[in-house]
Structure formats: structure tokens, C-alpha cells
Amino acid sequence: MSERLSAADVAKVARMARLNISAADVERYTQQLDGMLDHFADIDNLQLADVQPMTQPFPLVNVLRADVEQPCLDREEVLNAAPAAEQGRFRVPPSGGEDE
Amino acid sequence: MIDNGLPEGWELVVGLEVHVELATKTKLFSGSPNRFGDEPNTNIDPVTLGLPGALPVLNQHAVELAMRIGLALNCTVKPSTFHRKNYFYPDLSKAYQITQYDEPLNVDGFLMLPGGVRIGVERAHMEEDTGKSTHFGGAGGRIHGSDYSLIDFNRAGVPLVEIVSHPDVRTAEQARQYVNELRAILVAVGASDAKMEEGSMRCDANVSVRKYGAELGTRCEIKNVNSVRSLGKAIEYEARRQIDVLETGGTIRQETRHWDETDGRTHTLRAKVDANDYRYFLEPDLVMLAPDAEWVERVRAALPVLPAARRTNLAILTGAEEDSEAIAVVVERGQDTYIEEVKNSGGDAGRALVWVQQSFAEEGNTPRLPAKDLAALTVLERDGKLTATQAKTVLGDMLEAGGGDPAAIAASKGFEALDTSVIEGFVDEGIAAQPDAWAKYCAGEEKAMGALVGTIMKLSKGKADGKVVTAILQQRRNG
Amino acid sequence: MSNFSTATSIAHNVASGAQSAASVVEEHLQRISQREEEVHAFNLVTSAEARERAADLDARIARGENVGPLAGVPIALKDNMCTRGIPTTCSSKILEGWKPPYNATVVDKLFAADAVFVGKTNLDEFAMGSSTENSAFGPTRNPLDTSRVPGGSSGGSAAAVAAGFAAVSLGSDTGGSIRQPAALCGVVGVKPTYGLVSRYGLVAFASSLDQIGPFSHSVADAALLTEVIAGHDPMDSTSIPKPAPSLVSVLGRGVEGMRIGRVADLPEGADADVLARLDAAFIALEKAGATIVDVKLPSLSYALTAYYLIAPAEASSNLARYDGVRYGNRVAANDMNNMYADTRAAGFGDEVKRRIMLGTYALSAGYYDAYYGKALKVRRLISNDFAAAYANADVILTPTSPTVAFPFGAKTDDPLTMYLCDIFTIPTNLAGHPAMSVPFGTGQANMPVGVQILAPTLGEEAMFKVAAVLESAA
Numbered sequence A: 001m002s003e004r005l006s007a008a009d010v011a012k013v014a015r016m017a018r019l020n021i022s023a024a025d026v027e028r029y030t031q032q033l034d035g036m037l038d039h040f041a042d043i044d045n046l047q048l049a050d051v052q053p054m055t056q057p058f059p060l061v062n063v064l065r066a067d068v069e070q071p072c073l074d075r076e077e078v079l080n081a082a083p084a085a086e087q088g089r090f091r092v093p094p095s096g097g098e099d100e
Numbered sequence B: 001m002i003d004n005g006l007p008e009g010w011e012l013v014v015g016l017e018v019h020v021e022l023a024t025k026t027k028l029f030s031g032s033p034n035r036f037g038d039e040p041n042t043n044i045d046p047v048t049l050g051l052p053g054a055l056p057v058l059n060q061h062a063v064e065l066a067m068r069i070g071l072a073l074n075c076t077v078k079p080s081t082f083h084r085k086n087y088f089y090p091d092l093s094k095a096y097q098i099t100q101y102d103e104p105l106n107v108d109g110f111l112m113l114p115g116g117v118r119i120g121v122e123r124a125h126m127e128e129d130t131g132k133s134t135h136f137g138g139a140g141g142r143i144h145g146s147d148y149s150l151i152d153f154n155r156a157g158v159p160l161v162e163i164v165s166h167p168d169v170r171t172a173e174q175a176r177q178y179v180n181e182l183r184a185i186l187v188a189v190g191a192s193d194a195k196m197e198e199g200s201m202r203c204d205a206n207v208s209v210r211k212y213g214a215e216l217g218t219r220c221e222i223k224n225v226n227s228v229r230s231l232g233k234a235i236e237y238e239a240r241r242q243i244d245v246l247e248t249g250g251t252i253r254q255e256t257r258h259w260d261e262t263d264g265r266t267h268t269l270r271a272k273v274d275a276n277d278y279r280y281f282l283e284p285d286l287v288m289l290a291p292d293a294e295w296v297e298r299v300r301a302a303l304p305v306l307p308a309a310r311r312t313n314l315a316i317l318t319g320a321e322e323d324s325e326a327i328a329v330v331v332e333r334g335q336d337t338y339i340e341e342v343k344n345s346g347g348d349a350g351r352a353l354v355w356v357q358q359s360f361a362e363e364g365n366t367p368r369l370p371a372k373d374l375a376a377l378t379v380l381e382r383d384g385k386l387t388a389t390q391a392k393t394v395l396g397d398m399l400e401a402g403g404g405d406p407a408a409i410a411a412s413k414g415f416e417a418l419d420t421s422v423i424e425g426f427v428d429e430g431i432a433a434q435p436d437a438w439a440k441y442c443a444g445e446e447k448a449m450g451a452l453v454g455t456i457m458k459l460s461k462g463k464a465d466g467k468v469v470t471a472i473l474q475q476r477r478n479g
Numbered sequence C: 001m002s003n004f005s006t007a008t009s010i011a012h013n014v015a016s017g018a019q020s021a022a023s024v025v026e027e028h029l030q031r032i033s034q035r036e037e038e039v040h041a042f043n044l045v046t047s048a049e050a051r052e053r054a055a056d057l058d059a060r061i062a063r064g065e066n067v068g069p070l071a072g073v074p075i076a077l078k079d080n081m082c083t084r085g086i087p088t089t090c091s092s093k094i095l096e097g098w099k100p101p102y103n104a105t106v107v108d109k110l111f112a113a114d115a116v117f118v119g120k121t122n123l124d125e126f127a128m129g130s131s132t133e134n135s136a137f138g139p140t141r142n143p144l145d146t147s148r149v150p151g152g153s154s155g156g157s158a159a160a161v162a163a164g165f166a167a168v169s170l171g172s173d174t175g176g177s178i179r180q181p182a183a184l185c186g187v188v189g190v191k192p193t194y195g196l197v198s199r200y201g202l203v204a205f206a207s208s209l210d211q212i213g214p215f216s217h218s219v220a221d222a223a224l225l226t227e228v229i230a231g232h233d234p235m236d237s238t239s240i241p242k243p244a245p246s247l248v249s250v251l252g253r254g255v256e257g258m259r260i261g262r263v264a265d266l267p268e269g270a271d272a273d274v275l276a277r278l279d280a281a282f283i284a285l286e287k288a289g290a291t292i293v294d295v296k297l298p299s300l301s302y303a304l305t306a307y308y309l310i311a312p313a314e315a316s317s318n319l320a321r322y323d324g325v326r327y328g329n330r331v332a333a334n335d336m337n338n339m340y341a342d343t344r345a346a347g348f349g350d351e352v353k354r355r356i357m358l359g360t361y362a363l364s365a366g367y368y369d370a371y372y373g374k375a376l377k378v379r380r381l382i383s384n385d386f387a388a389a390y391a392n393a394d395v396i397l398t399p400t401s402p403t404v405a406f407p408f409g410a411k412t413d414d415p416l417t418m419y420l421c422d423i424f425t426i427p428t429n430l431a432g433h434p435a436m437s438v439p440f441g442t443g444q445a446n447m448p449v450g451v452q453i454l455a456p457t458l459g460e461e462a463m464f465k466v467a468a469v470l471e472s473a474a
Ligand SMILES: [Mg+2]
Pocket: B017, B162
């Protein structure tokens, strides 16, 4: 097995993806993902410099909607389905210091 | 070298990022209302809440407003795409913001400041707003140390245009001018109400300093600036802070800083040590936005005359200085066409400008008072039939009644301008009553004139024209 | 074809009054009560709603009202399509108990066509898998041999039809998730052209690849159901602005003069029994008057790599919204980031986590160009290959799955082994083309083998013509 990615990479990716995984799981995922990346190296030797990336199968342009109001969801129904809500709003724990 | 208020040899370099909420009826990608001040979480739909399975569809009117902004800022409107900017935050419902990234709608424009300085506009792109977090408990509603937060998604998905300037701004005053001028343009083209206090216009400043001729310095991004006044103060503070650091041998860290209105300083908000990795990629749920030439030209043709041209026109019409406060205020309120009407009705445009600036703050762009009535008032004033004080009283009545004949109102109040010979008599009485003030005034103490004029006006029971009184006093002293 | 009634005959009988919708529903509910415990096709059986809807439909028919093209047809929905007020879980603990406040567009269309919902079917969590073993609520078993998997990710929908629990069902296909389980369960499965069926209300896995499509006993039923769910939807920006195609009407037309492509450089990996059935299919079509032509798809072998970079990348972003803030389940924590990370760790299963991490990595700074960016270019190569191939062929035939249904646990140790199940189905999704699997005899252990018909964008007519001929030759 090559070392395409390290356990530290996987731990970082898990943090970025907000997945709290154990050290043992980091090891296991590192092995599995490394194996996959090895397999995915089959495209490394393709000549792709002049190839346009393809992001959508059916290219459409200017799909637009009129600026017309549509009915809203019922607030009580939505908040009742939320893990925590009060004063008509969704309640969350304090931000741990990170802010956007 | 321009005076930037900084120590000798230092140059200020500022780029501005302004977010404006567009004046659409609905969200950028869904049909719930774009409305400020409603009960929390009432303007929500599956797209706004990021419910599983919901898909965005672009609001045509938002695109048109974004194009108006671009064209008014002399940008090129070009084919564009939307990306996902991925990050976790509770008021970001999908955990990604849909925004234009490497292919924005509007590029390469500029904005001319009233003084003639040209500020380049790099881009004006479309994106969606986030919801609103309110922090509770801890130290008074601040993010840090709060106990919990409540989230309202009414604002989520509101259409924004982010206008990014080149780092062409060199003084805090230019930054203020830029934002004021930008706001005037946004309001004029109907794209936004652009109210900084309500958050429909938000301004971040990228500030750096350098010695003249040196490479660009490391910049800090200043956020949480809630008024044009604070913007100027924040930039001035930040520039001095950076110079202090550099002059004492330190280095500037690239970071986001928060302007604190209460202590008048900027504070580190988030150091970019672990630089955010937003994992941008093309939004697969949306297609390309590529307005054709015909659409662009239709939007361009419908653009109104922009504030700069209107200020020039109004200055010519009224004889006032183009960069005067009166011209700026009246154009911003959209009352310049009204003054044109006053002029066309035979009125005095110069006097009309004064009255409109002073007394029409509440009137909006179509004042209740018919232009011909204000025209008649300015004619009475110009012809010396009414003093300024009397005219103001008459105007008050006219505004209250929504119109009227100023001559008739003046007559009913017994207003008539006093003859100069009568005023000469009051001046004699006034000088006699205030010998000390007169002596001081004659000795060159200009302040002393106030007391004299006050006494004379009182003796005439307000009927004397203040300008005439002043002229007589000057004449007597010099004569 | 099995001996269960088709949707076509049920709709005909119910509309004409020959059979009551109520009796049709009871017949299916009875089969559910007999075998569901063993098969576990459903996350939720909606018997009460089904009975109510059938009774309502019978009343309308008694009053002489017009009814829709799926009158009284019992249908099962993959549990990743939003149904208003009815739990939609994606077979994930993170969404367990969540009741959407809105319907997917396909759901509204089925209601309008007077179909009768019997339940929400099991799937690999968030449609990530090829065996339905990745469901948080336990696997679905293949009704034809319950020691084997039904395929996936739409295993529950395939099994529901194969077991006679529903006359037809809907699944979603991102890399073969309709066609592969259809093949393994011996039913018809269709992935329409990308953009033909609205994705609004389909819980996203990989947005540029996902497409909803039918499972059925017969090709005619698949055509009928495709007609009902297809058509432009203004709620989906990627929906093709064209009306739904007419497909039922082309079924009897045969394949005379059609050019059927055989892939000369087909990637290896298919079992001999599967390849034998593919050969038999070519012979049957040739007999029916078609010409077999060789086509080359040199980039096909890279499809797996492109797919397993693109799909997880999109998924990592699509699944970021499951954060415990607005809906779904939450693990309490003392700050935001711990709440997110604990909630998502407890709510997502192993495969979902693996793909989220793979996708996050493929998109992250410094790796985008090497992985995601490169994969998008390979996607273009594959699309170009197909374009060249379709210059010479009207449709292309390949195996659907490299193997027949395999026993539980056979491929769960190494994720890559499982990914190889999709080697023949993935290219279609990358190109956005339509494809379908038609049962064509049996292979090892007497398990069914499916033949896959591929067609170019909006080439559903040609595809269904070929499918009808294969069905009658099977
Ligand atoms: Mg910015």
C-alpha cells in the first residue's frame, strides 16, 4: 500500500466534515481511503490538459423564476420538528469561538 | 501627496467590500418573502431552511437588479456561474452559501467619487444572505461566552450583491465618499434601500499601510462597521494601529478584525492561522446565468440618470456648488426634479434649493406642495416682498395645508417686508440700546454683531429682513 | 415476467370498474403481511392511508368521475422521496422520525395519477451502497432467495415489486441504484435521462447524477410510470424544458433496422453466466431484425474512478445540512462544533461517513485539481466516447450487474469490492443518459440476470422498443 494520505489527513478531513470519530476509526478509514486513492490513480496518466471539465449532463442556461411570493411553511410545524426551539426560533448551543 | 492624516511618509491602502440586499419581493432562490422586520421564522420555505430535497431556482428580478448595479458601476455584464461555499454555521441552513465565485455576473467597473477620484470596481457578484443568530446569556449578548443562540431564518436566502472595489481608496474620507456615492447609486437604480442601520447595506474594509512606493502591506479585514461615520473612524484607527506595530519592529498578521463602536478600536476576531477551506465547487443544482446582449441593453436603457449627473444638472440649475451639502442631500432624496419643476413654474431655483433642503426632509421625491406654489413663494422672497424668516413661516403653513397662495397667507399674517428707511430707524434704536456691543463691533469683534442684530430684530417684531439689517450695520461701521 | 398483476392491467380494471381499488390494495397488503417480516422491503407500510385512498378512489369511480392513468395501482416509494407528514428517513438514524412538510414533485404527480401508496421502502443509507446492507434499520432480503442481497441502493423498492408488495415502485439511481437491484431481483428498472424526472423533493445524494425512475414487472408498466413522472418541473433548475415523452405507444414497434451496439472493449469483471445471457440477448435482437454493431468506449474503465470522486464530493456538501439544528436528530453538546461532530458521528453510518470524508478530501484545498477537477475531465471523456459510439448505434447493450445476487456479507469487508458492482451502470449517470435493466433469464443458483440497455440523451423511445423485444424473448 502506498501512503497517499496519512492518519493526520483523515483526522483533519473528519474535523472539516464535522465528524467526531475515534482514533481507531481514523486508522481504519485511513487504510480504506488510501486503498481507494490507489485505485483512483488509474486516471493519473490520462492526457487531460485540453479537456473541458463536465459538471452537468444537460447544459441549460438562464433558468429563472418570476419574483412572485409563494406560500410559506407553517412555523409551528417546522419548529416542532426541530431538536430545540424557543421564542419562534431554533435553539443551538453557544458557538465555540468560531464565527463566519 | 494627499493628506491622509497619517504620519509623514505612510500611505493608506483600502479596498472595500460592500454587501447590499436587493429590493426583490422574494428570496434569491425561492418564493418566500424578502421582508425585513417580520416575526422570526415566518418567511421560510423548504429551500430557505435547507430541507432535504429542496432545490434552488434563480429569481429573475434579482438578476435584473444585479445587472442594474453592474451597469451603473460601469461593469461588463458577462456569463456567470454559481458555486457552493461550504462551511458550518448554524445560521447557514444548507451548510453552504450559494455565491458567484470565479465567474461573477459583473466585472471591471469603476465609481467616480464626487471629487473626481476614480475607484476601480473589481466585481459585483450575486449571492444569498444567511439567517440571523442572536446570542443569549454570558457577557451581554456577545458571541464569546454566551450560553446559547437562537436562529431566525427570515433573512436566509435574501438576494445580495457583493461589490468589491480595487484597493484604490487612499484616505478615510474617500472611503466615506465611496460608500455614500455607492448608496446613492443603489437607491437611484432601485436596487436596494441600502440602509446601513437596518443591515441592508454592510461594509467591510480591507486596510493596509505602506511607505510610499513600497510593496502592498499585509491587510486586515475590518468587519462590523454599522455607519459611514464608523467606517471612517475604523479605518483611521486601524491604519494607526498598523503603523504603530510596524514602527516598533512588529509585523502585521493577516486577520479579520471587529470594529467596536464603544471603545473606538478594532479587535482580533479570527486569526487566519487555520485558513478556512471553503471547498468551492460549481453548484450542480443551478445552471449557467448568461444574459444575452439584448437583455443587457434592455436593462441599460431603463437605467435612470445617475446621481453624479443629477448633481451636475442641479448645480447648473440652482447656481450652487456641485459638491455642496444641499446639492448632495436634495439629489439623494430624489427632489431634484421637483426643483426643476419650481424653476419651470417661474420660481427661483436657488431659493427653492434652500427651502427643499431645509424643510422637505419628510417629503420624499414627490412633495405634497405643488411646485408652482413654492415657485410663487421664492418670487416674493426674491422681490423683497418677504423676509427669509417670514417666508419660512408661510412655507410652514403651505406644507401643512398641502399648498396655497403664499401672497394671501403672507397678507393674512400681516407680513410685509419693511422699508429700508424704517429699518434704519430700528438700527438707530438698537445701537443706542447696546452701546458696548456697537463699540466692540466697530473695534473689529465680529461676534458682537449677533447681539446687535438680535436687539434690532426684536424691536422690529421680526419684520425686518435680517440680511438688510446686517448690510446696514456693516455699511455704518465701514462708512 | 412474474405472475403478479401488472400496473397496466390494474389501472385498466380499476378504471373500468372490473375490480375495486380496495380489493387490489387488500391483495397487496396481504402479501406484505405474509412476507414483509422476512423480506424487510419497507421502512414504513402505510396501510391506513392506502385503504383510505383506495376507498376514496372507488367512491369517485362509482360517481362516474374520471380517474388518472395509475388508478388504484399500489406503489411503493424509496424512502428518500419527501412525503408530506409521512416519515422520510433515507434509512438513516439522523433523519429517523422526520416528517417532511412538503411533497416531492413525483409524489404529487403520482397522487394526481390516482396511484395508491403502500409504503416507504428501505435503502442503503442516503442511497450509498449496492446491497441495501447499509441501511440503519437492517438489510432488505432478496425475495427470490432471502440469503442473498436484493442489490442497492434501491433494494427495498426492487424487493417490494419482486415480492408482489406493490405493483410498481420508484427508486433513485445515482450510479446504478435502480438498474442493479432490478437485475438482482428479476424486475424491470429504468433510469431516465438526467433532467427528465424532477428531483425536487428527492433527498440529494449526488445532485448531478441522481435521477428518479420506476421498478415494474413489465416493460409496459415501466413505460407507463415513466410517462406519469416525467416532464418539466419549474421547481428543479436542471429539469429539461420539454413535455414527457410518449413511451407506451412505441412498445409494439419492434427493432427492425435498429443498430444495437456491442462494446468491443467492455471492462472485465462480469461473470460467465451474466455474459452468456448478454450474448443471448444480442442473438434475440438480431433475430428480431436488428443489426449488431461493435462500438468502442475506451474511457469506460475510468468511469468508476470519476464516479467515486464526483459523487462523494457532491455528497459531502449535500449531507452537510444534517447538523442537528433545524430537523432530524441531535446529540447534545456544550458548544456548536461538538454538537455538530457528535450529532453527525452518531447519526451517519460507516459508508456515509467514508464517502463524506472521501468527498471532503477530493474538494479540499490542494487536492481539488488532483481529484475532483480531474474526475470532471474524465467525465467529459466518457461523455465524448458515448457521443462517438452513438453515431453508429441506436442503443448499446451491456450487463447490468457483473454478478447475480450475492449472499449477505460477501462484499462488506472492502468498500472497493462493493463499488465494483456498479462498473456497468455508472457510466450512464456520468453521461446523464437513460438506461434500463430488463430481466433476461437466469444465471448461477437460478438467480435472475438483467441486461442493460443504454441510449443517448432523451433516447427513451429506442430504449423501450428494445426492452419490449427482449421481454418477449426472455
Ligand atoms: Mg467577501
